Amino acid sequence: MAKQDKNIIKESYPVLGMSCAACASSAENIIKQQEGVVDASVNFATGNLSVAYQSSLTSSEKLQQALQSGGYDLLLEEESKQQETLEALHVAKYQQLKSKTIWAILLSLPVVLIGMFFMNIPYANEIMFAFATPVVIWLGRDFFVGAWKQAKHHTSNMDTLVALSTGIAYLFSIFNMIFEDFWMRRGLHAHVYFEAAAVIITFILLGKLLEEKAKGSTSTAIKKLMGLQPKTVTLVQEDKGEVVIPIEQVQIGNRLLVKPGEKIAVDGIVVFGNSYVDESMLSGEPVPVAKSHGEKVFAGTINQKGSFQFEATKVGKETLLAQIIKMVQEAQGSKAPVQKLVDKIASIFVPVVISIAILTFILWTVFGGEHAIVQALLAAVTVLVIACPCALGLATPTAIMVGVGKGAEQGILIKDAESLELANNIDAIILDKTGTITAGRPEVNDIVWAQYNSSQEAILFSIEKQSEHPLAEAVVNYLNQAHVVELSQFESITGKGAQANYNGLSYFVGNKKLLEEREVEISTALETKAKEWLSQSKTVIWFASERTALAVLAISDQIKPTSVQAIDELQKMGVELYMLTGDNEATAQAIAHQTGIRHYKAEVLPQDKATFVKDLQQQGKVVAMVGDGINDSTALATADVSIAMGKGSDIAMDVAKMTIISSDLIKIPQAIRLSKQTVATIKQNLFWAFIYNLIGIPIAAGILYPINGFLLNPMLAGAAMALSSVSVVTNSLRLKWKK
Structure with a gap:
């Protein structure tokens, strides 16, 4: 996915090995520090790096080496193979997490039972040590390896918090087990916290397992779109007749045969036969479209009863389906404006939490009374465990991923997260007449x-x-x-x-x-x-x-059958509508009267449309421009939210931030409702992520102890941390089932 502009190359690659939002921030900083890098952005939810760099100073291989030194990796495979590899890695990671989680639960269970109910049995500490050690050292080793790699780069992430909290609890317990007399001589009981170390790792592994499963569900739109591409096609040759070949071998100009029920492999024009084609997966329209000689057909659509031959006009990355997949991937990987603030918070989150944990330890040591040291250590460990940058990091991108994916399934292509977020605030829409309101x-x-x-x-x-x-x-x-x-x-x-x-x-x-x-x-x-x-x-x-x-x-x-309904819906939503057309006054007036549009201008030149957009913007309005022609492209580029009709000109679709594939105006109120639902979900996610940490960290530090003697158990803190990330992703997935 590379574009050349002199010696500046823009590329997008999957980043491997990230475990939290702070990882994304860390990986982004590593890339930005490399010589020749102009801009870089890492999205935790999609796992993608978008980077622009000077090819004379660096390369993708050098960027990969830089990330590897920080404990991450870049997937530099060809774009066509990336998705399959990522899918395989996702399945392998999920299976590995599942295996680790099951083992961690089995090994932690006896530690918890002994630690809470059978502390006085012979060799209780030694038995707990035997069961907890493989959980911490073997099943939790990735946390310690990750933390060490981060430390070498003077950075920190979720691994740092987990490694510090469980490592301290584990080592403190070993000390108490071996040097029990050290505390006995001071009149204190030598408590061990093997169960805390083991259970914290178990809960975090369980949280990661659930999160991995949920994150897999957020990108189903891409998987569905990719599943529309058939692997083989039937090539019609004059000398050999019909030959089945892999889709990769199809060239422009090839004549292909499509039988009943088959998926169309590439874009083309029908040259023989006729049929009806189901284009709902691209346009969102359920009614099959009649296809005969000279009609266009598109990759991924499904032939119905008849069979026909067509000549390939676009193959590979050039097909409409491939462009849609690319657009959805880029949109899901883009950052909404609100995400930039969240990224700043995530980048300083871990150091702040470590500082709070140290301060908690000091305050408990000074003011903790008889068991000050033990309680100071427990409170500091609990603070490290309960803090969760993952929930913050996932709040916005998971909602954006689901929102963009849902839009694609409905035939609404959204180019970036910013336009999806901004559509929520649209209060004025300018409609072109020909091809937008009319057919x-x-x-x-x-x-x-x-x-x-x-x-x-x-x-x-x-x-x-x-x-x-x-x-x-x-x-x-x-x-x-x-x-x-x-x-x-x-x-x-x-x-x-x-x-x-x-x-x-x-x-x-x-x-x-x-x-x-x-x-x-x-x-x-x-x-x-x-x-x-x-x-x-x-x-x-x-x-x-x-x-x-x-x-x-x-x-x-x-006038299109649904234009009147769409205009009525938009006006009921409180959106002001304006129709601009190059047609004469009488025609404009008639169309405005038939559709119920109150504001219109006739005999408008292309440059006048852009001026009209600016006039509305100066009045403080968030303006959307809807058009389909080359003459609309300037106004589309000027508007806050630009929407192109899919059956219009290519330049209009290139400029626009949203494309309605079916060119049906009824999709615009749907797009605004989708934006409102997505923004509401983002706000809910951010609220719960912030409120979780704002409430959880002080309680973990022991703020309630002077009031009612309550101290949060580190094991419960681990469970709460695991559930916070899962709840944010699950809330985002609710978008899928909203109308």
Whole structure:
């Protein structure tokens, strides 16, 4: 995933070996310190590094070596293989955690039973030591290795907290077991805390296991999209007939056969046969789309009953499905504005917690009374255990991952987390007319003949068949049963229409100005009909011979079936709507009246649209621009939230931060509701993550002891820490089931 800009390379790679949000901050700092790195960002939830660097000064291999020295790693495989490798690593990590957790529970159980109920049996300390040692040294070794690697880089993370708390408890217990007399001579009981060390590691392993499982669920959207790609295709060759080949071997121009029920492998154009194709996985629209000669088909969509052949036009990374997968991956890996504040907190979180633990130890030692040292040690260990940067680090990105994934499943492509968060605040939406509110496909509504004649219909059909004017296609589609006649001296007249000769006579198709210039006679009946249609904001086209008008046609761009409903929903949400169009005043007024839009402007130039966006922004509004054409691209780039229609121009989709694949306006209120739900989830997650630490750390330090004698058990602190991360991820997953 690399883009070249002179010698600046932008890449995205999976980071391996991260265990908490502080790890992401640590890995990000390591990369930023490397020579030649322009910018770097590590997202804990997605496990991705986005980096821009000067290729003359560094390379991805050097960045990998730098991360490896800090206890992390970079996956430098080809993009096509990355997901499979990550999936395999995820499964392996989950299985390893599962095995460790089961062993930790089995070994910790006797330690807890003895430590809490059978402390006075012979050799109780030695038995607990025997069971706790493999939990701490073997099952918990990754925490100590990670902490040591962090210490070498003068950084700290979750591993540091776990290693310090369990290591201190374990070593203190060994000291008390061997030198029991040291405390007896001072009139104190030599307590051991093997059960605390073992249970803390067990709970943290259990929390990581549940977190790993939950995090796997947040990226199901990507897995579903990737699952749409078939592994093989049927290639049609003139000499060999039908040959099944791997999808990687498909080239542009290949003719491929799609049988009933098969997935379409790459993008292309139908050249033979016809069928209906289920495009719901791309557009979110449940109704299958008819496909015949000349129609476009897209990778990942499913053929229904018929079979057809199509010519490949886009393969590999160029297909619409591949672009969608890439866009979803980048969006899930991007950081919402609120995340930047959370990252700053996470980066100083561990040092602050260690400082609080040291301060707790000192205060207990000074003011703790008879058992000051023991209680000081326990309180410090509990503070280290209960503090959880993971919950903070997961709060925003997990919600963003689920929100972006849910959007993709609904046919709403979101390019980055910032636009998803910002959509929550939209209070003004500017709508382009053609292709956004209307279908963007002019259709003939009616035709009135002075005196119907099938040969005249054939002449009209034949002239429009040769014309390149956009409205000519509408006439051809309307008269598709007519037969073609041979014309001579065809000429396109710019801004007016076209003319051609047939059997020595001239015929004209175009606007009224063309007929007036040729001094063509127009009957009162046709003139009256034309005025009626013009009052309804329809486009009027005339067909005439040299002397008289033969027919008049009404053409209009139909409003999309769901546009009125979408506009009504948006206005009920309190969003102000504005329609901007290059069309005339009468047409704009008619469309605004039919759809219920109160604010509109007609005859607007492309640059005027961007100016209108700025005017609204200066009024303090958060503005969304919705468009589909090249003429909308400047306004899209200017708006706070830019939304492109998927059936529009490529440049509009490149500029826009959101794309509605189906071009259905009803998806916009859905996108705003999704944004509101995602932002609400982020706020809930951050509230619980902050409140957990704000309440948990002081209680762990012993703030309640002078009031009611309560001291938090380190084992309970371990359980609370494990559950805090799981609760944040689980809350994010609730987004999936919201409507």
